[in-house]
């Protein structure tokens with residue numbers, strides 16, 4: 001979840017999508033396509049050295065950043081006409097197995113300090129949005145791992161850790177992300193994000209964890225295009241929890257819609 005949505009609607013798309021639009025997504029006009037070295041130099045690198053693209057989506061290494069760049073610049077140009085959309089890797093859905101999606105274990109770092117209990121509650125709230133949509137989905141907090149909650153903790157699928165950054169409110173990962181990079185990072189600004197509640201923000205991030213892409217990459221949004229490496233699950237939904245409000249979205253609070261729930265069922269079953 002990218003920062004700067006406060007009063008976001010008034011700010012307009014460019015203000016908040018600085019990071020995303022610095023990417024080759026600008027390829028609409030060829031003269032604006034940056035070289036890889038330019039793209040590399042302009043891409044934000046996170047505290048754990050991962051690259052952040054599309055506002056809140058991590059890429060683990062320079063090699064994978066090059067792959068991302070190549071797909072953006074030279075990638076599939078097939079027309080995509082059809083709402084919740086699932087990430088694809090090499091044309092294949094980026095999703096969990098039925099067994100794994102029913103046991104998505106996580107820890108919440110005690111480094112959140114006085115906010116630990118609040119993060120635990122917001123994670124449960126965000127997870128509950130998806131769990132209510134599909135009974136196949138189950139996020140499971142494992143409190144016994146909270147004191148050693150990093151990507152190196154092999155007892156959980158992923159960790160939830162604090163970060164200090166001005167680049168985003170929170171960010172997550174996709175099912176295809178290797179274990180060493182599988183964490184949800186949360187900045188303190190999550191507590192001061194106005195109509196974007198912590199539950200909805202973490203619900204958005206857990207949407208990425210489930211494999212869902214930003215809804216605004218669909219052509220119907222008319223802005224904020226990212227790439228074509230996704231497959232539609234539902235008709236376009238401008239109010240989706242996965243749609244940045246500032247990208248011509250029709251909801252200002254990141255709440256989950258019935259179409260989001262239908263998309264979760266389309267991917268994982270009811």
Ligand SMILES: [Zn+2]
Pocket residue numbers: 001002055056057204205208214
């Ligand atoms: Zn996002």
